[in-house]
Amino acid sequence: MHTTTFRLLAACATAVIAFPAVSFGDAGESYGVKEIIDVAPVWSGHPVGFCLLTRGARQYVAFYDASRQMTVGQRTLDRAEWTLARLPEQVNWDSHNSVTMAIDAAGCIHLSGNMHCAPLVYFKTREPGEITTFERVTALVGSMEDKCTYPKFLTGPNGEFLFEYRHGSSGNGINLYNVYDPATQSWRRLVDGPLLDGQGMMNAYAAGPTLGPDGWYHMVWVWRDTPDCATNHDLSYARSKDLVHWETSQGAALTLPITIDNGEIVDPVPPGGGIINGNTRIGFDAQNRVILSYHKYDAAGNTQIYNARLEDGAWNYYQASDWTQRWEFSGNGSIQFDVHVSGVSVVDGALVQSFSSPESGGLWMLDPATLKPTGKAQRDPRGSVVAPPEARVPESEFPGMRVQWRSDSGEPSDSNDWYMLRWETLGPNRDRPRDEPWPAPSLLRVYRMGRAAQAG
Numbered sequence: 001m002h003t004t005t006f007r008l009l010a011a012c013a014t015a016v017i018a019f020p021a022v023s024f025g026d027a028g029e030s031y032g033v034k035e036i037i038d039v040a041p042v043w044s045g046h047p048v049g050f051c052l053l054t055r056g057a058r059q060y061v062a063f064y065d066a067s068r069q070m071t072v073g074q075r076t077l078d079r080a081e082w083t084l085a086r087l088p089e090q091v092n093w094d095s096h097n098s099v100t101m102a103i104d105a106a107g108c109i110h111l112s113g114n115m116h117c118a119p120l121v122y123f124k125t126r127e128p129g130e131i132t133t134f135e136r137v138t139a140l141v142g143s144m145e146d147k148c149t150y151p152k153f154l155t156g157p158n159g160e161f162l163f164e165y166r167h168g169s170s171g172n173g174i175n176l177y178n179v180y181d182p183a184t185q186s187w188r189r190l191v192d193g194p195l196l197d198g199q200g201m202m203n204a205y206a207a208g209p210t211l212g213p214d215g216w217y218h219m220v221w222v223w224r225d226t227p228d229c230a231t232n233h234d235l236s237y238a239r240s241k242d243l244v245h246w247e248t249s250q251g252a253a254l255t256l257p258i259t260i261d262n263g264e265i266v267d268p269v270p271p272g273g274g275i276i277n278g279n280t281r282i283g284f285d286a287q288n289r290v291i292l293s294y295h296k297y298d299a300a301g302n303t304q305i306y307n308a309r310l311e312d313g314a315w316n317y318y319q320a321s322d323w324t325q326r327w328e329f330s331g332n333g334s335i336q337f338d339v340h341v342s343g344v345s346v347v348d349g350a351l352v353q354s355f356s357s358p359e360s361g362g363l364w365m366l367d368p369a370t371l372k373p374t375g376k377a378q379r380d381p382r383g384s385v386v387a388p389p390e391a392r393v394p395e396s397e398f399p400g401m402r403v404q405w406r407s408d409s410g411e412p413s414d415s416n417d418w419y420m421l422r423w424e425t426l427g428p429n430r431d432r433p434r435d436e437p438w439p440a441p442s443l444l445r446v447y448r449m450g451r452a453a454q455a456g
Helices: none
Strands: 004-008 016-018 031-042 051-056 058-064 069-076 082-090 099-103 109-113 122-125 134-136 148-155 161-169 172-181 186-189 203-211 217-224 232-240 264-267 281-284 290-297 303-311 314-319 345-347 350-356 361-366 373-376 401-407 417-426 442-451
Touching: 031 058, 031 069, 031 082, 051 099, 051 401, 051 417, 058 099, 058 109, 058 417, 058 442, 069 109, 082 134, 099 148, 109 148, 109 161, 161 203, 172 203, 203 232, 203 281, 217 281, 217 290, 232 290, 264 290, 264 303, 264 314, 281 345
Parallel strands: none
Antiparallel strands: 004 082, 016 031, 031 442, 051 058, 058 069, 069 082, 099 109, 109 122, 122 134, 148 161, 161 172, 172 186, 203 217, 217 232, 232 264, 281 290, 290 303, 303 314, 345 350, 350 361, 361 373, 401 417, 417 442
16 A cells, blocks of 8 residues: 655744743642644644554654645654655544554554544554554454444553444444454454444443553443434443453443443433433542543433442442533534533542533532532643643634644653644534635644743
8 A cells, every 4th residue: 555655844834842831730830831843734624533642752643634634643752853644545524533543562553543434444554663654454353344433442451452443323333342463463353242232223332441540441331322412321331350351330240242231320311311422431539439420411401410439339429510501412413512521530639520511611629528529620630731721722713713632642751741732623513514615724733741840
């Protein structure tokens, strides 16, 4: 397979901008932007997920360029110059068609994306770490690869290189997991058949599996009956030590595949009950107890955020918000979210949770016993700090533009630094084409974040 490669030179706006670290913290600790590195102009007519991957002293970025061509960039962290490789894929108006990457044990890069209920799109480098050697992979195991969506790479408990995707469609799908054999460079199913199976009547939208501080992999999901996002229902849960054998929160073994009939339902939210895929989160408290975060309608019909915590083998439910508005969502395609919620995490010994709604937003401090907000934190924890406030405002004057951010999916060589990806687009449009005029391409940038130097 042929890839177009070239180096992005200064004439194409390559830049490294050094910043004094902008403080977001308090007198004891603060974080800020250390550097901004321009990558390339990118498509801005609709949002679609990009990927940033840092491994040691090398950094990779996968995106759709100004002409919507799938493109991969590569640099060393001590240089601003990028080598770019264009792959033979173009994104349409579908915001599901994100692109993702991972690196296997031999150092070869795997990439998948640009597929929504479509045949598998997958590339792998022939040589370790070299994007100019990407080659198309036409099949992994050779079956159930004709209607793929939501590609995701995972690492197993013993370092296994895993690939997950949905086969089927919204309202009728299964979740499949493959495992890579580095000796033969071939794939097989991690478990026989699907892990989650909608049985032709629904599909599961899962968050995780997430390895918790308790040594378990945790997974939470909602079922959905049709392409209409209002038909999400039944917050569900399972856990595993090895991603092969799964059980309920009470330790009862689950027979695979997990279905609506044999799975554990944590909160039986009905269709139309205000729960949605993409806003179910996994978190943990200081005692390593798992907490599932989501939203649904309360008795008055208003949208509220809830945290379900596993306490002594039983789920207890805590309402975090006290809002007076209802986020009413329905219909097909990618939609703009009015409400966002993160998982609960421990920062400096305190429980925190980020949130946003039309009424308010920020970072709650939660009472450890009741999970009720006791106030707002003065700064975000490391990793959710993305930029100074001015970088959160679109530079483009085109109406409706929004700032997009992606976290780094890899590990930099310097543990004191971390990286974020920033660009600007219009909001989602239910995966439908927009009439012209379209906004000009925006500039994709990598932000290097880190701890600010302290005086004295």
